[in-house]
Structures are given as C-alpha cells and as structure tokens.
Amino acid sequence: MTVSGKTVARLSLYRRLLYGLQAEGERNAFSHQLATMSGGTAARVRRDMMAIGYSGSPTRGYDIEELIKSIASFLDDPEGQRIALVGIGRLGQAILSYFTGRRPKLAIVAAFDCDRKKVNRVIHGCRCYPMAKMKAVVREQDIDIGILTVPGEAAQSVAERLCDAGVRGLLNFTPARLHLPKDIDVEDYDIAMCLEKVAYFARQGRTRSEEG
Amino acid sequence: MTVSGKTVARLSLYRRLLYGLQAEGERNAFSHQLATMSGGTAARVRRDMMAIGYSGSPTRGYDIEELIKSIASFLDDPEGQRIALVGIGRLGQAILSYFTGRRPKLAIVAAFDCDRKKVNRVIHGCRCYPMAKMKAVVREQDIDIGILTVPGEAAQSVAERLCDAGVRGLLNFTPARLHLPKDIDVEDYDIAMCLEKVAYFARQGRTRSEEG
Numbered sequence: 110m111t112v113s114g115k116t117v118a119r120l121s122l123y124r125r126l127l128y129g130l131q132a133e134g135e136r137n138a139f140s141h142q143l144a145t146m147s148g149g150t151a152a153r154v155r156r157d158m159m160a161i162g163y164s165g166s167p168t169r170g171y172d173i174e175e176l177i178k179s180i181a182s183f184l185d186d187p188e189g190q191r192i193a194l195v196g197i198g199r200l201g202q203a204i205l206s207y208f209t210g211r212r213p214k215l216a217i218v219a220a221f222d223c224d225r226k227k228v229n230r231v232i233h234g235c236r237c238y239p240m241a242k243m244k245a246v247v248r249e250q251d252i253d254i255g256i257l258t259v260p261g262e263a264a265q266s267v268a269e270r271l272c273d274a275g276v277r278g279l280l281n282f283t284p285a286r287l288h289l290p291k292d293i294d295v296e297d298y299d300i301a302m303c304l305e306k307v308a309y310f311a312r313q314g315r316t317r318s319e320e321g
Numbered sequence: 322m323t324v325s326g327k328t329v330a331r332l333s334l335y336r337r338l339l340y341g342l343q344a345e346g347e348r349n350a351f352s353h354q355l356a357t358m359s360g361g362t363a364a365r366v367r368r369d370m371m372a373i374g375y376s377g378s379p380t381r382g383y384d385i386e387e388l389i390k391s392i393a394s395f396l397d398d399p400e401g402q403r404i405a406l407v408g409i410g411r412l413g414q415a416i417l418s419y420f421t422g423r424r425p426k427l428a429i430v431a432a433f434d435c436d437r438k439k440v441n442r443v444i445h446g447c448r449c450y451p452m453a454k455m456k457a458v459v460r461e462q463d464i465d466i467g468i469l470t471v472p473g474e475a476a477q478s479v480a481e482r483l484c485d486a487g488v489r490g491l492l493n494f495t496p497a498r499l500h501l502p503k504d505i506d507v508e509d510y511d512i513a514m515c516l517e518k519v520a521y522f523a524r525q526g527r528t529r530s531e532e533g
Contacts (some may be wrong), residue, residue: 117522118515121514122496129496146498190520190524199418200419204415215520262345279519284337296518298510300419302337303330304466305333307466307491308490310506
C-alpha cells in the first residue's frame with residue numbers, strides 16, 4: 110500500500126502523541142483528541158487510521174497500545190533500518206549525540222568525514238570512517254538512509270556517492286538543494302533557515318504590537 | 322514591506338549559498354546559478370531580489386558582497402535578536418552546542434529547565450535558569466524568540482508562558498502542535514518525524530528497485 114508523504118508524517122506524529130498520552134497513564138484516545146493535538150480534524154485522523162487498517166470503537170476510542178503497534182507495523186521495518194551520517198562537524202556531532210542509542214530500529218551505524226583527525230574512532234557511540242570507505246561500509250552494513258551535515262558545497266557530490274552506494278533516502282541539513290534520481294526521497298531540514306524565518310516574523314510581530 | 326514566509330526562507334537560503342560561493346573565491350553570481358542551487362527558477366530569484374530592492378547587471382550578474390549586505394539589511398535586526406531555549410535535555414544541549422557563539426546577532430542567551438541540576442550554571446556557553454525566572458529573564462534581556470525542546474506534553478503551557486513574557490516567534494522541536502494567538506509565528510521542526518518519513522520512503526524505494 111502506498112500513502113502520501115503527509116500521511117506518513119502524520120502517522121509518525123500520532124505515534125509520538127500516543128506515547129505521550131500513554132506516559133500520562135491513558136489507555137484510550139479519541140480521534141478528536143488526536144486531532145486537537147496534531148492540529149487537524151477528527152475526520153482526517155480517522156481516515157489516516159483507516160489507511161493503515163485500524164478503526165476504533167465509537168464509545169471507547171482507540172486502544173492506545175494497539176494503535177501504537179499498528180502504526181509501528183506500518184512505519185517500521187521489522188528488521189530495522191540503518192543510517193549513515195556524513196560530515197562530523199558541530200551539527201553532525203550534535204545529531205550523533207542526540208540519536209545514539211535512542212532507536213535500535215532506526216540507528217546511525219556509521220559516520221564519515223574527510224578530516225583524518227575525526228575518523229577511525231568512535232564519536233558519541235558511532236564508528237567514524239574516512240570518505241574512501243563509504244561505498245564498502247554502506248553496502249556491508251546494508252545502510253539505506255543518509256544524513257547530510259557536510260558544507261553546502263559538498264552536498265551534491267556526497268549525496269551522489271551515498272546513492273551510488275545504495276542509500277535510498279536522505280535527510281539534508283545543508284542549504285544546498287539536491288538534484289538526484291526521482292526514486293531517492295530527500296527531506297530538506299534547514300535549521301538556520303527556520304530560525305531566520307522565525308526571527309524575521311517575530312520582529313514584524315513586535316513592530317506591529319508596538320504600533321498597535 | 323511585508324513578504325511571504327516562503328520568500329523569507331528563500332532569502333535566508335540565497336544568503337547561505339552566496340557565502341558558499343564567496344568561500345570558493347567567486348565575486349559575482351547569476352540568477353540562473355542561484356536558481357539551480359536553490360531548486361527554483363531564475364525568474365523567481367530575480368523577483369525575490371527585486372522584493373528587497375536589489376537588481377543585478379545582465380552581464381556581470383549580482384555582486385555577491387553587496388547582495389549579502391542587502392539580504393542582511395532585510396532579514397537581520399541591526400541590534401540583533403535574542404533567543405531563549407526551554408528544555409535542556411539531549412536535544413536542547415545539542416542545539417546549544419551547535420549554536421553557541423556562531424551568530425552574534427541571533428544568539429541563544431538563556432536556557433530554562435525545571436530540573437534543578439541543570440540550572441544556575443552555564444551549559445555550552447549559555448546561562449541556564451529555573452523555569453520560575455522565565456518571565457523576568459525574557460523581559461530583562463529583551464528576548465523575542467523561543468526554542469522549544471521540552472517533552473511534547475509540556476509544549477503548550479511552556480509556549481504560552483514564553484508568549485506571555487514577550488516572545489513573538491517559536492521554533493518548536495516537539496511533536497505537539499501549538500495553539501497560540503495569530504501574531505505569534507511558529508515553525509514546527511520535527512526531526513524524528515522527518516527521519517521516519519525518509520525511512521519509510523527509503524524502504525519503498527528499495528522494495529521497488531528489488532521488484533524492478
């Protein structure tokens with residue numbers, strides 16, 4: 110079954126919201142609750158759940174534990190997926206420190222850099238390799254996701270090398286926009302851009318309220 | 322002058338692409354170059370530049386140094402803007418370590434947490450305060466941007482407190498979707514969701530290529 114990127118994103122979001130409810134001791138959740146929390150409508154929540162073959166009871170809502178399992182069996186690879194990070198600079202290291210050990214089924218198992226001082230050692234629990242070993246390591250470890258934290262100028266060539274080695278999806282933290290075959294999924298995730306955007310509109314809002 | 326969020330985001334992107342070109346020794350850039358790098362059209366690049374009152378020469382293109390200055394005078398507050406981060410967990414610390422000292426005009430100047438062990442000290446160069454001091458610190462330091470790295474369940478109430486103290490823009494790293502007054506700009510920046518989305522489509526791509 111194929112669903113849209115937006116549905117996949119929402120399912121991921123619902124799951125984390127459900128974990129939150131579970132942590133608060135809840136056992137059941139209604140579609141309108143998930144709707145409020147996710148910024149959508151109850152009808153859309155129900156449609157998304159039906160897309161993965163799950164329906165709740167009108168009186169008790171969804172069983173949280175079962176719904177989490179259903180979402181997991183849709184979103185997760187039962188054998189797990191492995192990730193390579195390229196570019197062990199400040200952002201790369203922050204991401205390694207954030208992700209290491211959090212998700213056994215979606216783990217960063219290798220990092221690459223062209224700086225000799227950063228490779229052939231373990232940083233935040235992750236083995237670091239020189240760029241020359243990329244193809245071999247990606248193939249051996251069956252890595253299918255890449256995280257790009259290289260400088261923008263290097264992004265396109267590194268992305269091509271990763272795809273050539275077998276990677277099928279990229280999380281791109283660089284400002285570069287990548288030109289890759291259509292079957293490669295790229296998510297641009299540009300933290301500096303987001304922050305500058307918030308800063309700009311925060312300033313407009315301040316000016317507006319000073320005028321008002 | 323008011324421009325759309327997408328234009329602001331692209332101006333931020335162009336600036337970083339221009340810094341990249343400058344680092345490679347370039348002095349001039351053509352709209353079609355910026356278009357290829359940013360994944361748009363040359364016409365859109367020219368429209369965006371005209372929106373900030375800048376036009377290039379048809380033969381030599383844009384003067385990179387001047388264009389960077391023009392974008393800066395549009396995007397940046399001449400007196401700088403200050404940011405507070407709330408939630409000094411793993412992700413919060415990663416963001417502090419990434420941002421500290423990088424941008425004097427857009428700096429994280431205070432962090433907050435409810436864990437006593439994390440406050441009243443300096444983490445990655447940033448002063449950490451207890452939650453009870455939020456209002457006073459935000460006002461004293463004229464902070465107008467908040468970064469939310471708290472657990473999802475706490476996001477709404479923390480966001481309301483930040484806005485009440487004077488914050489006008491939020492970068493939300495939590496899975497919660499926030500309900501706030503319309504003049505508050507919120508950018509949702511959900512790293513786990515992005516990664517799960519890439520993972521899902523990477524798997525679909527792999528299946529497709531095995532079938533094909």
